[in-house]
Amino acid sequence: MSDIPYKVYLSEKEIPTQWYNVRADMKNKPAPLVNPGTGEPMKLEELFPVFCEELCRQEFDNENPYIDIPQEIQDFYKMYRPSPLVRAYCLEKALGTPAHIYYKFEGNNTSGSHKLNSAIAQAYYAKKQGLKGVTTETGAGQWGTALSMACAYLGLDCQVYMVKVSYEQKPFRREVMRTYGAKVTPSPSMETNIGRAINEQYPGTTGSLGCAISEAVEAATSQEGYRYVLGSVLNQVLLHQSVIGLEAKAALDKVGVKADMIIGCAGGGSNLGGLISPFVGQMLRGEADYEIIAVEPASCPSLTRGSYVYDFCDTGKVCPLAKMYTLGSGYIPAPNHAGGLRYHGMSPVISQLYDDKLISARSVKQTEVFEAAEMFARVEGILPAPESSHAIRVAIDEALKCKETGEEKNILFGLTGTGYFDMVAYQQYNDGTMSDYVPTDEEIAASLAQCPKF
Amino acid sequence: MSDIPYKVYLSEKEIPTQWYNVRADMKNKPAPLVNPGTGEPMKLEELFPVFCEELCRQEFDNENPYIDIPQEIQDFYKMYRPSPLVRAYCLEKALGTPAHIYYKFEGNNTSGSHKLNSAIAQAYYAKKQGLKGVTTETGAGQWGTALSMACAYLGLDCQVYMVKVSYEQKPFRREVMRTYGAKVTPSPSMETNIGRAINEQYPGTTGSLGCAISEAVEAATSQEGYRYVLGSVLNQVLLHQSVIGLEAKAALDKVGVKADMIIGCAGGGSNLGGLISPFVGQMLRGEADYEIIAVEPASCPSLTRGSYVYDFCDTGKVCPLAKMYTLGSGYIPAPNHAGGLRYHGMSPVISQLYDDKLISARSVKQTEVFEAAEMFARVEGILPAPESSHAIRVAIDEALKCKETGEEKNILFGLTGTGYFDMVAYQQYNDGTMSDYVPTDEEIAASLAQCPKF
Numbered sequence: 001m002s003d004i005p006y007k008v009y010l011s012e013k014e015i016p017t018q019w020y021n022v023r024a025d026m027k028n029k030p031a032p033l034v035n036p037g038t039g040e041p042m043k044l045e046e047l048f049p050v051f052c053e054e055l056c057r058q059e060f061d062n063e064n065p066y067i068d069i070p071q072e073i074q075d076f077y078k079m080y081r082p083s084p085l086v087r088a089y090c091l092e093k094a095l096g097t098p099a100h101i102y103y104k105f106e107g108n109n110t111s112g113s114h115k116l117n118s119a120i121a122q123a124y125y126a127k128k129q130g131l132k133g134v135t136t137e138t139g140a141g142q143w144g145t146a147l148s149m150a151c152a153y154l155g156l157d158c159q160v161y162m163v164k165v166s167y168e169q170k171p172f173r174r175e176v177m178r179t180y181g182a183k184v185t186p187s188p189s190m191e192t193n194i195g196r197a198i199n200e201q202y203p204g205t206t207g208s209l210g211c212a213i214s215e216a217v218e219a220a221t222s223q224e225g226y227r228y229v230l231g232s233v234l235n236q237v238l239l240h241q242s243v244i245g246l247e248a249k250a251a252l253d254k255v256g257v258k259a260d261m262i263i264g265c266a267g268g269g270s271n272l273g274g275l276i277s278p279f280v281g282q283m284l285r286g287e288a289d290y291e292i293i294a295v296e297p298a299s300c301p302s303l304t305r306g307s308y309v310y311d312f313c314d315t316g317k318v319c320p321l322a323k324m325y326t327l328g329s330g331y332i333p334a335p336n337h338a339g340g341l342r343y344h345g346m347s348p349v350i351s352q353l354y355d356d357k358l359i360s361a362r363s364v365k366q367t368e369v370f371e372a373a374e375m376f377a378r379v380e381g382i383l384p385a386p387e388s389s390h391a392i393r394v395a396i397d398e399a400l401k402c403k404e405t406g407e408e409k410n411i412l413f414g415l416t417g418t419g420y421f422d423m424v425a426y427q428q429y430n431d432g433t434m435s436d437y438v439p440t441d442e443e444i445a446a447s448l449a450q451c452p453k454f
Numbered sequence: 455m456s457d458i459p460y461k462v463y464l465s466e467k468e469i470p471t472q473w474y475n476v477r478a479d480m481k482n483k484p485a486p487l488v489n490p491g492t493g494e495p496m497k498l499e500e501l502f503p504v505f506c507e508e509l510c511r512q513e514f515d516n517e518n519p520y521i522d523i524p525q526e527i528q529d530f531y532k533m534y535r536p537s538p539l540v541r542a543y544c545l546e547k548a549l550g551t552p553a554h555i556y557y558k559f560e561g562n563n564t565s566g567s568h569k570l571n572s573a574i575a576q577a578y579y580a581k582k583q584g585l586k587g588v589t590t591e592t593g594a595g596q597w598g599t600a601l602s603m604a605c606a607y608l609g610l611d612c613q614v615y616m617v618k619v620s621y622e623q624k625p626f627r628r629e630v631m632r633t634y635g636a637k638v639t640p641s642p643s644m645e646t647n648i649g650r651a652i653n654e655q656y657p658g659t660t661g662s663l664g665c666a667i668s669e670a671v672e673a674a675t676s677q678e679g680y681r682y683v684l685g686s687v688l689n690q691v692l693l694h695q696s697v698i699g700l701e702a703k704a705a706l707d708k709v710g711v712k713a714d715m716i717i718g719c720a721g722g723g724s725n726l727g728g729l730i731s732p733f734v735g736q737m738l739r740g741e742a743d744y745e746i747i748a749v750e751p752a753s754c755p756s757l758t759r760g761s762y763v764y765d766f767c768d769t770g771k772v773c774p775l776a777k778m779y780t781l782g783s784g785y786i787p788a789p790n791h792a793g794g795l796r797y798h799g800m801s802p803v804i805s806q807l808y809d810d811k812l813i814s815a816r817s818v819k820q821t822e823v824f825e826a827a828e829m830f831a832r833v834e835g836i837l838p839a840p841e842s843s844h845a846i847r848v849a850i851d852e853a854l855k856c857k858e859t860g861e862e863k864n865i866l867f868g869l870t871g872t873g874y875f876d877m878v879a880y881q882q883y884n885d886g887t888m889s890d891y892v893p894t895d896e897e898i899a900a901s902l903a904q905c906p907k908f
Contacts, residue, residue, distance in 0.1 A: 005466040005532070006533060007466070011459075076835075078461070090533065090607075109835060110831065110835055149835055153832065153833070153835065172626075176837060179828055179837065180831065180832060181832065377606075377633055378603075378606040379607070381530075382564050383564045383633065420566075420630075421626075423626035430632050
């Protein structure tokens with residue numbers, strides 16, 4: 001065994017004091033948000049009624065590579081950061097691989113995931129702007145929990161529209177949010193015009209992320225002193241999440257290791273974008289080279305099977321359009337899909353990097369994902385979130401390839417969170433009742449046909 | 455703000471390599487286990503059919519102050535230890551107290567509590583003895599989860615008898631254990647003689663810890679290659695849990711802080727015993743003085759309202775007798791009790807220290823406990839286990855006393871785990887449907903009257 005400890009912790013003083021903005025180093029910038037009414041790029045001020053002003057500025061900032069993290073956010077980060085970089089000695093041994101596997105573990109906080117990194121930032125800027133509260137949507141509940149925690153800390157009101165199927169299937173997630181003082185409403189609800197319209201059009205619908213987004217945006221814009229916040233996809237979110245990659249890189253540097261391969265799960269792209277940012281920055285500046293793999297569910301394959309076009313971000317079509325790899329805003333993963341990462345589109349930053357071939361993508365089936373999750377839980381002692389387990393799957397696959405070739409690759413992956421609130425899915429896997437679904441080409445084509453034309 | 459970081463981490467090399475055995479420094483040793491048939495102290499060999507041999511030796515060892523931690527266990531500890539010592543800056547600020555509050559957080563592992571510290575030790579010695587597997591009981595499920603994890607790691611079979619009411623109310627805990635490959639049986643079951651007898655005598659019973667212990671012991675002794683293991687109460691468990699206190703003391707020493715007051719929740723005594731051991735050792739050797747407070751639920755007040763007598767450890771009366779502060783082995787907390795710490799008796803070591811007035815005890819009502827839990831969750835960002843929240847309650851009370859007196863006391867408490875699987879109890883609190891129960895003197899007297907006479 002080498003001298004590298006099981007867990008590489010940075011000191012509190014080594015927590016980043018600036019976020020890294022990869023857009024500043026991108027030659028091809030991510031495409032701008034577009035006004036669906038005019039077809040013109042959104043102006044900064046046009047976003048102010050929906051988003052906090054400072055967050056809008058961050059959203060538009062393609063120039064500044066580093067942005068100071070306000071002291072108050074740094075103080076909050078100290079409650080649960082730095083997160084550990086773990087050398088997966090036990091997994092390596094179980095696989096019999098010569099590869100060296102590292103993972104950046106973001107699950108050691110009550111939100112159970114990396115989402116808290118951006119939640120506290122967005123809540124902070126809302127508070128600073130003098131707002132009363134924020135609205136948002138949540139699917140599995142990680143983002144809603146994170147935002148509830150951040151708002152409780154800052155004394156902001158928090159209103160969460162939770163996809164109805166999750167609200168009913170995950171009462172404990174809901175209860176954690178309530179414990180943090182948030183108001184949680186199943187979506188589609190009867191509290192918004194869009195919710196009522198969707199309920200009327202699709203009686204008995206169990207909701208979707210795109211629909212919950214529409215409701216949350218309407219709730220924000222119809223209440224005095226409220227704005228809408230979002231946990232993924234947006235440029236600002238990837239900016240905040242860069243703390244993951246910055247810490248991971250600092251920890252690897254500390255033990256003198258250069259990653260060969262970086263693997264992250266990808267739904268909207270918040271974790272992947274945050275993890276890879278500083279490494280991609282090096283690639284863009286010609287300082288280093290990495291093989292980067294985005295892993296997505298076979299049942300929601302936006303990068304591997306979607307199109308790179310302008311699309312709606314939400315079902316109600318109230319948000320600006322974004323150019324992204326998308327399956328169409330009406331795309332909803334099959335009901336048997338248990339493993340998170342359900343959003344129909346991919347972050348514009350990730351989409352552009354993928355289109356520029358700086359990163360590759362791979363899709364995996366959920367039973368393979370849970371097989372990897374269970375193995376990981378048993379040998380590494382951490383019960384992973386289904387989302388995170390997509391990355392585990394590919395990390396294991398790559399480590400097994402190294403076993404064949406004898407290569408001692410350094411593999412880094414993002415372990416975004418824990419699966420304590422996902423035991424229904426684990427139960428399906430343990431009971432052998434979990435199945436896979438891969439959409440047909442026709443299904444994807446039909447969904448994509450609904451994208452706006454530009 | 456002082457120079458002390460939010461989290462004091464030891465390095466991997468500073469994880470203890472020896473457990474500390476406080477019994478070696480105790481003038482009044484804990485009373486020996488007694489054979490219920492003969493009334494004589496148990497001989498070492500008499501325990502071998504039930505417990506692993508090396509663990510029996512540790513159980514009887516009142517002489518050696520330090521016991522080496524085998525390398526394999528040290529390696530496992532590295533996966534989740536050292537655990538952080540946290541300076542509760544945010545809680546101090548919210549309370550406006552001059553006190554300095556520290557907590558040793560044992561919840562950053564998938565078992566969600568400190569139980570893993572002893573689970574891996576007991577599983578290791580079982581493996582080393584060449585056994586096929588181990589049996590145990592679990593109530594809320596923390597111990598069962600921890601043992602499942604340890605057994606999965608070492609490739610041992612794990613059979614868990616889970617109190618039926620928990621089995622039904624906490625399906626996710628059960629599912630985590632299954633994910634780690636354990637067999638989980640609701641207790642009382644129809645698989646053991648004792649289970650069948652209890653089911654016949656009390657049709658529809660939802661079980662108790664004492665009953666599940668009897669079943670697990672019967673299962674161990676009736677299968678070739680199996681032994682019984684226990685997560686609390688026993689001397690060996692407190693020995694293993696001393697890593698908590700050793701690390702806490704090392705971390706405090708590192709930042710030059712001496713605790714004035716040490717607070718821990720107490721059910722069977724595993725966490726409290728582990729946390730306070732090295733500090734009590736100093737007191738016993740005349741090197742330092744601390745105020746130590748054991749906190750127990752008002753609905754299960756073994757220290758504050760029980761008697762210090764020999765009692766049965768289990769309902770089926772198959773285990774040796776232990777001298778302990780007890781409410782009588784038939785005592786079962788009222789059905790509205792949601793907050794853990796349900797065992798009728800207290801570890802013999804803790805009982806003796808309490809009888810010798812080296813530690814004090816306090817009981818708290820569960821609504822007060824959840825009030826403290828919710829405040830803590832909101833300001834410190836960790837959703838605590840109900841058990842741990844007993845200690846939080848008293849830490850807050852003591853910090854508020856300091857606010858009145860202006861004393862800058864250093865308060866250390868044990869945050870044993872997280873509450874992610876206890877959201878039903880949180881929901882009761884959030885909904886305002888949680889109530890308190892304090893047993894009458896008559897109830898306790900009636901239960902104590904059933905203790906054996908010695």
